[in-house]
Amino acid sequence: MKINGVKGMNDILPAAVGRWQEIEQVAREVFALHGYREVRTPVVEPYALYARGVGEATDIVTKEMYVFEDKGEEKLALRPEGTAGTVRAYIEHGAHVEGPQKWFYVGPMFRRERPQKGRYRQFHQIGVEAFGIAEPDIDVEQIAMLADLFRRLGVAPVVHVNSVGDAACRPAYLEELRGWLRERAAVLCADCRERTERNPLRVLDCKVPSCQPVLAEAPRLLERLCDGCRAHFAAVRQGLDDLGVAYQVNPRLVRGLDYYVRTAYEFTSDALGSQSAVAGGGRYDGLVETLGGQPTPGIGFGMGEERLALILEAAGRPVPRTVPEVFFVSADDTGRREAMRRAAELRRAGVACDLDARGGKLARQFKQAERVGARYAVVIGGNEASSGQAKLKDMATREEAPVALSGLVARFRPTPA
Numbered sequence: 158m159k160i161n162g163v164k165g166m167n168d169i170l171p172a173a174v175g176r177w178q179e180i181e182q183v184a185r186e187v188f189a190l191h192g193y194r195e196v197r198t199p200v201v202e203p204y205a206l207y208a209r210g211v212g213e214a215t216d217i218v219t220k221e222m223y224v225f226e227d228k229g230e231e232k233l234a235l236r237p238e239g240t241a242g243t244v245r246a247y248i249e250h251g252a253h254v255e256g257p258q259k260w261f262y263v264g265p266m267f268r269r270e271r272p273q274k275g276r277y278r279q280f281h282q283i284g285v286e287a288f289g290i291a292e293p294d295i296d297v298e299q300i301a302m303l304a305d306l307f308r309r310l311g312v313a314p315v316v317h318v319n320s321v322g323d324a325a326c327r328p329a330y331l332e333e334l335r336g337w338l339r340e341r342a343a344v345l346c347a348d349c350r351e352r353t354e355r356n357p358l359r360v361l362d363c364k365v366p367s368c369q370p371v372l373a374e375a376p377r378l379l380e381r382l383c384d385g386c387r388a389h390f391a392a393v394r395q396g397l398d399d400l401g402v403a404y405q406v407n408p409r410l411v412r413g414l415d416y417y418v419r420t421a422y423e424f425t426s427d428a429l430g431s432q433s434a435v436a437g438g439g440r441y442d443g444l445v446e447t448l449g450g451q452p453t454p455g456i457g458f459g460m461g462e463e464r465l466a467l468i469l470e471a472a473g474r475p476v477p478r479t480v481p482e483v484f485f486v487s488a489d490d491t492g493r494r495e496a497m498r499r500a501a502e503l504r505r506a507g508v509a510c511d512l513d514a515r516g517g518k519l520a521r522q523f524k525q526a527e528r529v530g531a532r533y534a535v536v537i538g539g540n541e542a543s544s545g546q547a548k549l550k551d552m553a554t555r556e557e558a559p560v561a562l563s564g565l566v567a568r569f570r571p572t573p574a
């Protein structure tokens with residue numbers, strides 16, 4: 158009986174994995190350049206962590222999370238995002254005693270959503286969290302770092318920034334907004350009407366076309382920020398200008414959770430169609446305390462690797478592939494023994510090489526050399542093994558030249574960096 162994989166959970170096959178490896182490699186380089194260090198936390202956490210840390214009233218927790226009982230002992234969840242687990246680890250290990258911390262993570266996340274382009278049930282996020290810094294320079298550095306990551310991959314998503322205020326200015330605004338929305342309930346969608354009561358800020362995020370012209374007129378928190386939030390936002394904008402990071406102020410960009418304050422940001426790309434966000438970030442100064450830690454400011458982002466892969470594909474960026482430099486083709490058993498020894502020698506010298514371990518006809522071996530994308534074939538013919546000679550064939554130009562087997566290492570050894 159054939160068993161298929163779970164709906165919405167994808168295999169990343171060797172032909173495609175180069176895309177993911179490149180994204181992760183560039184991310185690791187960029188993070189290292191900015192002092193972010195990797196943290197690895199489990200993919201399973203207590204359900205309570207997300208109920209508290211992501212919010213019991215969010216779609217993620219109510220509708221999208223995979224929840225299960227661990228043999229009747231504890232209610233657990235597959236992680237739907239990376240921040241809550243990272244914050245738990247930060248608190249659990251008392252990391253605050255070491256001063257401000259800049260951490261990143263890479264790994265699979267799970268949400269039971271309706272699968273479609275750019276939306277899957279297992280997907281991968283690359284994210285960062287900076288703990289212990291309330292000042293706007295860390296916001297600036299983090300947004301600029303993410304822009305740099307994209308730049309290195311040859312794409313430039315649109316950067317949106319906003320301020321969602323804080324406990325001093327947001328409550329009054331929320332009441333004003335709620336009243337304004339109630340007056341327009343008749344022309345808003347059902348989701349908007351429900352969110353007006355539960356979480357009015359999220360209404361601004363509505364994607365339903367008929368709601369757009371109405372919401373465009375909604376009162377703006379940006380014009381009602383308290384002095385502290387206004388100064389913080391001005392400093393973030395100034396800092397981004399100083400570093401030459403292009404951005405748009407988007408007054409309707411929100412994070413729906415109470416502990417999000419001040420800076421909210423998002424990177425979007427047209428290449429994604431309706432799932433336009435590739436990364437979302439924001440400041441969450443209340444979260445560490447909410448999860449039982451010392452009051453600690455924090456700011457982070459989560460970026461979807463699958464969506465970034467779609468953007469790179471749309472931009473025509475080729476999928477990197479590792480190919481052998483040399484593929485040994487041998488005519489007979491003596492040749493194969495020689496090929497095995499020379500391949501081992503080359504590999505020890507750091508040269509990627511391969512051969513068709515099935516042996517067999519020369520034509521089939523050449524076919525395999527082509528399939529794996531080898532740059533050169535070294536053909537060890539019937540009498541050549543004993544003479545120490547072989548033929549070197551350039552697989553692209555088809556040119557052939559004699560080569561001494563003893564000279565292969567010198568010929569192919571990578572020049573030290």
Ligand code: ATP
Binds near residue numbers: 275461
């Ligand atoms: P959306 O509005 O598209 O549902 P979100 O607000 O739920 O996004 P976040 O929780 O901010 O997304 O996650 C950060 C990033 O993770 C997103 O910008 C996106 O790139 C990626 N992401 C989120 N959910 C999925 C998913 N189901 N499949 C693939 N990528 C996802």
Ligand code: MG
């Ligand atoms: Mg979502």
